[in-house]
Amino acid sequence: MGQYNLDRIFKPQHIAVVGASEKAGTIGNALMQNLIDGGFSGKLSPVNPKHKTIHGYDTFKSVSLLQTKLDLAIIATPINTVIDIVSECVEKKVGGAIIISAGGKEIGEKGKEIEEKIQQIAYAGGLRIVGPNCMGIIRPGAKLNASFASEMPTAGNLAFVSQSGAICTAILDMALKDNIGFSHFVSTGSMLDVDFGDMIDYIGNDPSAKSILLYIESLTNFRKFMSAARSVSRVKPIIVLKSGRSPAGAKAAASHTGAMAGEDSVYDAAFKRAGIVRVDTIEELFDCAELMSKQPRPRGPRLAIVTNGGGPGVMATDTLAKYGQVPVPLDPEIIQALDLFLPPFWSRNNPIDILGDASPERFAQTIEICFNSKNIDGVLVILAPQALTAPISVAQTLVSTMKGRPYPLFTCWMGGKTIAPAVELLNEAGIPTYDTPERAVRAFLYMVEYSKNLETLLEIPPKLTRQIMVNQDKAGRLITNAAAGEFMPESDSKEMLTAYGLPVIRTEIAKTEADASNIGKEMGLR
């Protein structure tokens, strides 16, 4: 159903909580409390046959008894009651429902049947569904906490969409500690209706989100996903943590020419084609989200490393090398310009080691020269808190140098206690900062990858220009044959390609020497 009615879920005027409660420790209570504490400004209607008021709000015996138009029903009753509730929602022309209740397909056949019934009713009635078996949705900027999460994160420009409830809660808890802000926080659960494709499209059109982070375990509607991702990733970065890389998921199918590519490499290729950056860990997900939401895209991978210590510079170089890159060699003019004010024993090379006694001014002057070079695409500043180092002053100088200047600059203040206030300063000023040179360089290279993916995206023709003639009968016969045997022989696989209009080398089977000779003559071979 695409974007239909999604606005009524994410921007509701009137919400009903079905299964609302005042009893501590229940989901129904958490949902009410969160909507109230979050500051929801619309109308709120608890639904519960046993109470007249809940948390001071007039309470209704059922959804059908509601008087005013309802946008969103949040359902937290046992799964076997949900079918009827969804029917009532359809009758009442409700926009959407968030089904918190578990007990659907994840528990087996019986749950699957329930989900299918819900799906039929909702689809027929134009009711959108988030879940079931999800944590809900949060939009901190709009003061909407339609979830049973323990707290609301701060408002920010990251959108996070996750299939796993456990990952949702972990990320949320981390975000609360590290003060990471979100525009959208969505737990998709079983994705009976609203899925990743819908969410990418929807969030792609919402200017409050600057980048989209996805935690994916499996994709249901691949075609919709690809089309949404391809169009949105041109506008804002999409970063995916797709788990299940390991072989359990990837069944290698034998063929006489070798094994088929694992399922996971198909995901890899598809993500790349859609302009998506794929990361391996939660840490990387946030590291590169931070960089992408704060910085302009680098033109290329040519990174200058400015450091007050040799060791950290080597570590940054090693990470670049791991991804097939080297620190960009410095132009002679840059070396000349740096020679003018750096002490005689600076590295005269990239990493630019400006030595242990580097003052804030020395940092600033060096960075300024890198900024002005056309052969440098980004600058990483590394600081180790040595005896004569002023971590906070260097951060302050950097902040005022960068003010109003969009440039791919990022930092790594190494350490803990002494550097903590400096890191805070950099964070407040929107300058990305990392714990270790490795994390910083990796995040930069992901950003470069995103730029490269975008270029690839623009190169690919979006539609086929001529029609393909497909011989479906032939293809069907070949597949039936192959299904009967163990695998498809080479000759048949070539026939298969021909059936789809792809040119192949002519291939015939010869069973005797005479056969071969005849076929050869026929083909005009000597």
Added chain:
Amino acid sequence: MGQYNLDRIFKPQHIAVVGASEKAGTIGNALMQNLIDGGFSGKLSPVNPKHKTIHGYDTFKSVSLLQTKLDLAIIATPINTVIDIVSECVEKKVGGAIIISAGGKEIGEKGKEIEEKIQQIAYAGGLRIVGPNCMGIIRPGAKLNASFASEMPTAGNLAFVSQSGAICTAILDMALKDNIGFSHFVSTGSMLDVDFGDMIDYIGNDPSAKSILLYIESLTNFRKFMSAARSVSRVKPIIVLKSGRSPAGAKAAASHTGAMAGEDSVYDAAFKRAGIVRVDTIEELFDCAELMSKQPRPRGPRLAIVTNGGGPGVMATDTLAKYGQVPVPLDPEIIQALDLFLPPFWSRNNPIDILGDASPERFAQTIEICFNSKNIDGVLVILAPQALTAPISVAQTLVSTMKGRPYPLFTCWMGGKTIAPAVELLNEAGIPTYDTPERAVRAFLYMVEYSKNLETLLEIPPKLTRQIMVNQDKAGRLITNAAAGEFMPESDSKEMLTAYGLPVIRTEIAKTEADASNIGKEMGLR
């Protein structure tokens, strides 16, 4: 000079600070202040020709004027004065000197000459040298802070030895924040005398250190290093972060059969041979140090993953797969035993997903069953703070379950704000805990690698059993020839192997067809 006099540096009774000062912002002041604040219990003698007392201590015009036996001189005067001071130290039979002063070989030819002179004098007089161009040494447990670091870390059982001063200060600052304790904290600087081999030997014999962490940029005395590491790594784990992996260091030497192996893979092989675990990042250095110092070694890689969320379990599995491992399949008896108390929809597989509503008791019972299995070598417990989760109670239960039971168990409490007190509890109880499933699994696998390295170590015969006859003249001639040309031809390289007594296939050079035929006949070929 091996271990000679090292005890007088690391356990001094009487320390002189040459270049001591009371002036804020000077190294000489920082050194004095650190020794005093650190609580050094021995005799302290400032040396400075311009003052009678410094920080209240009787001050001497030179080392030669000291009355009592001196163990350690810490020298922080300009490098050109150091030669004379070292001479005085030798005359006074001082045990060792820590030379803080920079300006040695790192600044070029002139500095190199100064270092060579210092080395000659010290070596002849039996004076051990740490540095020059170093930060000093710290032994928190012995209340010795002979460094100009800003603060002393807490006492603990990790020994850290670093060649880079910048890395030293960064690690120290991090340790202060995260409350990581050290037995030894050593900045080796230019390693004019005391090097990694010496330090491994020395710390290996000190029971206060349980594991040894090294940050290496280059090794000076490879043979000494290998011999020390091979013997010490049998007793305590040695974990190395060797930077400079990238090609800059590895010069590929051409030969007509291909390129020589890069320098870095030689390090890889050597570390493995010495039983050392090599890591890639500072993060990994500490992650696996924590596990190794807190836990017994696992018997093998068979890991059980107990989790209250599917997503994190998949992420742990993916990391195992990345290193070529899978979660160990569960024995039927274990599945039976778990069926008795777990809810019907648990995963019935490893990762053992005990579901989102898992109580502390459910965690404890599951772990207990894993403990008792002979087919499980370690247990990773993952907790995501979901609506019905009690992160702190689960941690408490785990702490009491583990009390007095040495077993490779480690944890990952995912999140931030809610889980912080639980993580503190686990840390206090000595149960290793990590931010993400990936970091936890990686640390475990490093520990498995260490065990495997140890086995390899014990398999290798330490000495050759028969004498080798070496034809040195022949080898010398071949090398002279090769040095004159561009590379050593195949025939000569085989001769070379023969010169060292290694059997090779007989190889002759034929320049014409007739030659080849004759040689063939001679060899008995048809």
